[in-house]
Amino acid sequence: MIAGLEQTGGQGAGVLLAGAGVLGAIVGSFLGATLERLPAGRSVVTGRSACDSCGTALTVIELVPVLSWLVQRGKCRTCGSPIGWWQMAAELGAAGIAMASVLLAPPGTVLAAMVFGWQLLLLALLDARHLWLPRVLTGALAASGLAVAGARAFALQDLSLIHI
Numbered sequence: 001m002i003a004g005l006e007q008t009g010g011q012g013a014g015v016l017l018a019g020a021g022v023l024g025a026i027v028g029s030f031l032g033a034t035l036e037r038l039p040a041g042r043s044v045v046t047g048r049s050a051c052d053s054c055g056t057a058l059t060v061i062e063l064v065p066v067l068s069w070l071v072q073r074g075k076c077r078t079c080g081s082p083i084g085w086w087q088m089a090a091e092l093g094a095a096g097i098a099m100a101s102v103l104l105a106p107p108g109t110v111l112a113a114m115v116f117g118w119q120l121l122l123l124a125l126l127d128a129r130h131l132w133l134p135r136v137l138t139g140a141l142a143a144s145g146l147a148v149a150g151a152r153a154f155a156l157q158d159l160s161l162i163h164i
Contacts, residue, residue, distance in 0.1 A: 020098040025065035032087040033120045039130045053081035065091040068118025
């Protein structure tokens with residue numbers, strides 16, 4: 001049986017996988033907003049989501065990951081401007097990372113695998129779209145790796161897991 005699904009005993013595996021996909025798509029929506037806002041110097045945690053062309057604030061239904069993009073055919077409902085491919089790539093990529101983490105990561109490491117994957121996805125999209133790898137994000141990735149390695153070594157009481 002696949003690593004992340006061993007704990008379910010085969011029951012509820014589909015629900016677990018679907019839940020991971022939904023969680024990943026929601027995180028991907030945030031990553032897509034970050035991809036647009038961070039290079040422009042805008043806050044990624046405050047301010048309403050809005051069309052980048054006309055500035056119309058998005059409604060709750062327009063914020064539903066993946067489905068809203070498909071229903072609107074990748075365009076703003078107000079001005080008709082295209083919504084970039086990167087938004088869908090971020091949402092689907094993050095959903096795929098979450099599902100792959102559930103399927104492939106050893107038990108107890110699924111959340112860490114998701115977080116690492118999402119960090120790498122954001123960095124990859126920033127690099128592809130803006131040719132930019134912000135130090136704060138690459139530093140956060142490094143700090144996350146060190147924190148997980150330290151926590152794992154502590155939990156297993158085996159400091160040989162940390163090779164410095």
